[in-house]
Amino acid sequence: MGRKSFRAALNEALHQEMKADPRVVVFGEDVTGGTGGDGEQDAWGGAFGVTKGLLGAYGRERVLDTPITESAFVGAAAGAALTGLRPVVEIMFVDFIGVCLDQVMNQAAKFRYMFGGKTRCPMVLRATFGAGARSASQHSQALYPIFTHIPGLKVVIPSTPSDAKGLLIEAIRDDDPVVFLEHKMLYDEQGEVADQSYAVPFGEARIVREGPDAAIFAYGRMVGRAEAAAAKLAEEGINVSVIDPRTTSPLDTETILEFTEETGRVIIVDEASPRCGMAADISSIVAEQAFGALRAPILKVTPPHTPVPYAPSLEDAYLPDAARIVDAVRRSLAHR
Amino acid sequence: MGRKSFRAALNEALHQEMKADPRVVVFGEDVTGGTGGDGEQDAWGGAFGVTKGLLGAYGRERVLDTPITESAFVGAAAGAALTGLRPVVEIMFVDFIGVCLDQVMNQAAKFRYMFGGKTRCPMVLRATFGAGARSASQHSQALYPIFTHIPGLKVVIPSTPSDAKGLLIEAIRDDDPVVFLEHKMLYDEQGEVADQSYAVPFGEARIVREGPDAAIFAYGRMVGRAEAAAAKLAEEGINVSVIDPRTTSPLDTETILEFTEETGRVIIVDEASPRCGMAADISSIVAEQAFGALRAPILKVTPPHTPVPYAPSLEDAYLPDAARIVDAVRRSLAHR
Amino acid sequence: MQMSREDLERAYRTMRTIRAFETNVHVEAQAGRVPGSTHLYAGQEAVATGVCMALGNGDHIVSTHRGHGHSIAKGCEVGPMMAEILGKESGTCKGKGGSMHIADLNVGMLGANGIVGGGPPLACGAALTAKTLKTGSVAVAFSGDGAVNQGTTAESLNLAMVWNLPVIFVIEDNGWGEATSSEFATAGDIVMRAQGYGMAAELVDGLSLSNVYESTSAAVTRARAGEGPSLLHMKTERFYGHFNGDVDTYRSEESKRVQRHERDCLTRLRATLIKSGLIEEGTLDAIDAEVEDAIDAAVKAARAANEPDPATLETDVYVSYAEGN
């Protein structure tokens, strides 16, 4: 046990699984960095340093830099997974899925079904996502609604270092294709992380905070903002629950409905674009399956339907923040 | 005026706009068919015959077959649109968006915003979509939730020959990138279509049928199934409204809320996969903005969260049908 | 690498099986018994057969939308294949996949593919497994002349070189991508494209079983020895239209006549075998009859089989839960 960063927790998960299972391989652009050069050979460890040190421990046979050809190497992960490896492949920013979606959507996700249940495709696609780093429209998207929409994929969004480790280990051990999304603003977050190897199961929400007045559902970086909002509200005697479902697919519908029943008031905070997003998804499940328990409109706190802007003044306005969440809770409570 | 097929209506729209505006060009795989061969030079007119005859009328300079390289030619449409053409580009099946999403999502959709409002990208991306043709998992998807999720795109789904023509003309004249989706099972549908050129505005729902007991929202081929369900219910004295919003982005929220207010009961029929789909999207808007009017849970009638299967017995079970819609209306009405 | 009499007999049987299979699928499709659309391999038999004869059971192939021939040549059973194409529960994929998604991992057939260019990256992956786990296997990606332009193919050529993978890219050039001629759509020269990546590449007469077999065998030997990937550009012929619904007017009647009469790889193999005295006509006739019977039986069984139970709609989406979630 010890305090570790989100990044270190992910790195530890990779180390432990690579050690435990020789079929686990890691590849992607600059996952080592330095290949072919005359300087440091493990210079980057991925753009965010998550894979740093794997090269030294497991060698070039299992830790491979790639050319900038996401379709080829993500597809290679799918083909390798079909034939006996358990690849953990990285696309640097989830935004780059645009150049390789086919290999995920039409290949990896569908093999098992199309082939009548006779194959397994145990691959993990890691990518960083999210706004806040002033990375502008093509490097800041969330996009998990797209993956969640696609049957055959599992989609994971950790919000704490401890979950990051346990969920990544679970992802690597899982026999289905898993999209594992890491918020770029969380890598430096610190938290308690157990040293030994452990897995956090998919489809089980984390109950971050319990309170009877309303239920806030949030993923990734928005969990922290929901907590901040909850803390603020608590000062005024308003006690809300904060739930992090942790995976969008499978979704822990049970816990979501339970907290809806208990509170009657639902607020969903989602960093993804609003249309056909996760807030909409959860809202629609609640509106269909727990309608009777609702005492107020289901409120979504999301960015507007715009690309992510560059300038700090705009990007800050773009992202849901604690103030907007507090306001949503108040609006919900105003309904009697 | 006259009865025309959905296919013929689309073809007429293309003819009229190409005639009216020399900047309109059409390209895609086999949009003529026969290029480079020793037989018929306009052999296909696209896989579904929609572009048949354009070659003869407008020549190879404006009607171009392409290699099987969707990224290159969809991107070329975006680049051409930036610089003065108004391309109508076809990807044969919308499922193929996987190999070229980047050019749509990160390029065409975002230019205007990223560049501070100084550009226009007037392109239309046409594609066939949908299940029912026993085309299996990689040729049967709906996928419009993915496009709807992306800010900067407009998304159009006609359900009748008359709308097909008017919406396509509007799409070609529109200055933003438009994704225009044609259900493959509708091409042979017949309907009244005016001969002259006309445009159907985006963001205005078509009220297919009015009735006070419940409101059904549906797109594309599901509109017909909703109508069939409504007719069946009418025999029992249950009168429901059927609304086709026609475009998912922009969305005619006003009409949706109006019919929610009037009926208090909402059923959304959606051929797309259920998670983060259009049914979820509309449901969440209703649950947020017309909660007070609701007298029953918002019901979604969608396929299950599976790829589209091949065998008729499975594909028929996959798709929402009139019986399932009728059942949903009954379940809604059972709530008092 | 010369083929033995036994090899040749096996090759002839395989090619004849593919031809008979496709002829029958064509009949079933015309009669409306194939629910979806299907892309027939007739005319190209020497490619699938020659390539797969150079492979072992542990080697992998990745196929295309036109995958029946590859499947048969790699060892998939024709009975379940026919049932799959007819959408039956006894099909190779329990009726969920159909013509474009036949796969059988037990014989190293990683799947037909409805996405043009979908396969080459997957083959790189199978080759990576072989290299990493030191299985000694090679992987073959079949692609058409149309698919060769798709970015995925180019990326895969580069990746295969960079990672030095035991993979072979077999480009089956039948001159057409749907109704568009490769003369129009495929610029330059496919062998030179591969050489631009530093890859061993050659042009092969895809209508000659022995040329296909020999060039593939050489590539397999290189790959197994760790000497890297190859590309084989095989010229061949597509006898039917692009798919069962294609009336094929973009080719002149004369060019189709010449093709059928002068460029049939099966006729050619048969003639060579008889002329060279390697296999006598009677043996070949007997094979023909046996094949005919086997395919007949497959068709009858497929027609008689049940459609999948709608209760299976939601199974096999995920390994870890029974139903889609």
Next chain:
Amino acid sequence: MQMSREDLERAYRTMRTIRAFETNVHVEAQAGRVPGSTHLYAGQEAVATGVCMALGNGDHIVSTHRGHGHSIAKGCEVGPMMAEILGKESGTCKGKGGSMHIADLNVGMLGANGIVGGGPPLACGAALTAKTLKTGSVAVAFSGDGAVNQGTTAESLNLAMVWNLPVIFVIEDNGWGEATSSEFATAGDIVMRAQGYGMAAELVDGLSLSNVYESTSAAVTRARAGEGPSLLHMKTERFYGHFNGDVDTYRSEESKRVQRHERDCLTRLRATLIKSGLIEEGTLDAIDAEVEDAIDAAVKAARAANEPDPATLETDVYVSYAEGN
């Protein structure tokens, strides 16, 4: 096509402007005044400058993530560019785009691009416009040695040949894609790759302004004459790390020293101009001083400018409605 004294002076000024601009962006970034990350063009000035001097205002370029040099060379104003990079409302894109999305259609700059390989298809499109509307324009796609492997680039080479487009692919080979060497990641030979598509292609010393200018001019002439696309493989050098946060340990100190001292295109041009007597040192010094002042002014103005009003967050998503919908 020889450059006049005037041309050379202009070229020197442009290269110096790019160098000074990037040096200042680096300072701003180190000081924390650049909100996002930025990719500096220093070291590659001869490429952007030589290429763009061979173009007219009506010609189009499509750029990359490393786009400042292309933008300046094509005529974008440095003041708004600096403001954009600092995230200000007076920026080229009103602060919405930042370093990676600078575009100015008025001077034919169709945009930097954050997606590696995103540009070549767009350039094909601009060339299609030129061809269809018979404007006589050509389009240039700048790509890195990393981007050349991306499938979009390969597809674009083929499409450009098939449609015979007036487009030029300029491959700026600085030896690195982020921290990965092109020796590892880019198999074979880039010129040969293009020739595999039947495309005119040549290797160019990208550190030599005149070589860049002459080879581009020839390609432009060919393109305008309807003789089709070209690829120019230009060898160049990247002086800084990949982006402002890159500590650049994958290159040895020695190789960096050699690079800076022996492979600086700006030093080389300056020396050539002086040695040949074409432009006297004093004139060059005066240009340096003028450039320094201009960039200083740009930096000061950019720092002083306002951040965009949050009220503009939802504008300019669509042409047809004021706000995102």
